[in-house]
Amino acid sequence: MRKIVILTGAGISAESGLGTFRDEGGLWARHRIEDVATPEGFARDPALVQGFYNARRMQAAKAAPNAAHHALARLEAEFAGAVVIVTQNVDGLHEAAGSRAVIHMHGTLAGALCADCGHRWDAPPEMSPAHACPACAMPAARPDVVWFGEMPYFMEEIWTHLEEADLFVSIGTSGNVYPAAAFAQHAMRAGADTLELNLEPSVNARDFAQARHGKASEIVPQWVQEILARA
Ligand code: APR
Numbered sequence: 001m002r003k004i005v006i007l008t009g010a011g012i013s014a015e016s017g018l019g020t021f022r023d024e025g026g027l028w029a030r031h032r033i034e035d036v037a038t039p040e041g042f043a044r045d046p047a048l049v050q051g052f053y054n055a056r057r058m059q060a061a062k063a064a065p066n067a068a069h070h071a072l073a074r075l076e077a078e079f080a081g082a083v084v085i086v087t088q089n090v091d092g093l094h095e096a097a098g099s100r101a102v103i104h105m106h107g108t109l110a111g112a113l114c115a116d117c118g119h120r121w122d123a124p125p126e127m128s129p130a131h132a133c134p135a136c137a138m139p140a141a142r143p144d145v146v147w148f149g150e151m152p153y154f155m156e157e158i159w160t161h162l163e164e165a166d167l168f169v170s171i172g173t174s175g176n177v178y179p180a181a182a183f184a185q186h187a188m189r190a191g192a193d194t195l196e197l198n199l200e201p202s203v204n205a206r207d208f209a210q211a212r213h214g215k216a217s218e219i220v221p222q223w224v225q226e227i228l229a230r231a
Contacts, residue, residue: 002081005165009088011172015217016063037147046129053143054126057109065097068216071224073098090145105152111144165192175202
């Protein structure tokens with residue numbers, strides 16, 4: 001096996017204390033998506049949106065990677081072939097665990113973006129609508145995260161990774177949001193084996209040839225150990 005492509009979602013960071021979106025009491029049970037995760041919501045009330053992401057940025061800054069993040073970093077370091085992580089998460093826990101090949105398709109809380117000129121810079125812990133863009137000085141700073149209705153980042157590169165994968169693994173995602181929910185089928189059509197590692201079957205569980213259910217901090221290290229023992 002030469003190349004493993006791994007998709008991760010909020011479930012891999014749940015045991016690091018970061019909330020998921022659609023579980024009981026998740027983020028979308030407490031905030032309306034249209035208010036805090038759309039360009040229209042940001043235009044309507046930038047302070048509300050900045051406040052939502054400031055809270056998540058502070059929480060993420062305090063969180064530590066869990067055994068699942070560390071296991072994926074170990075896989076990348078010790079597996080003879082290539083390991084690429086495509087994450088829907090905006091936290092930095094994969095990098096904090098030591099993973100290097102990490103693609104943030106939904107952006108990151110650590111990034112700031114100017115809605116006017118497109119300039120990007122490192123986000124301060126707290127962002128405010130009054131903050132001027134360091135490049136064009138317009139008060140148009142926003143979190144560099146991908147909102148509903150916007151194009152995820154690095155899609156060309158991601159489709160190519162999926163077409164080159166021998167194994168596609170999905171960890172901690174409910175399979176509700178496209179295009180990530182289409183990755184398993186895309187990889188399988190290109191000949192990859194597919195495995196879902198999740199607390200419970202996702203809505204696209206039928207797209208996977210194999211599945212294991214349980215907490216990421218338990219089933220991901222087990223799976224990594226098996227892969228490295230086989231190699
Ligand atoms: N271990 C493994 N899986 C877990 C754990 C855990 N400890 N806890 C929860 N899960 C699983 C849940 O069963 C669920 O299937 O993680 C998944 C989380 O699903 P969502 O909350 O929908 O999060 P995600 O799939 O990452 O959402 C995708 O939606 O709102 C947008 O941009 C946002 O990136 C996000 C995207």
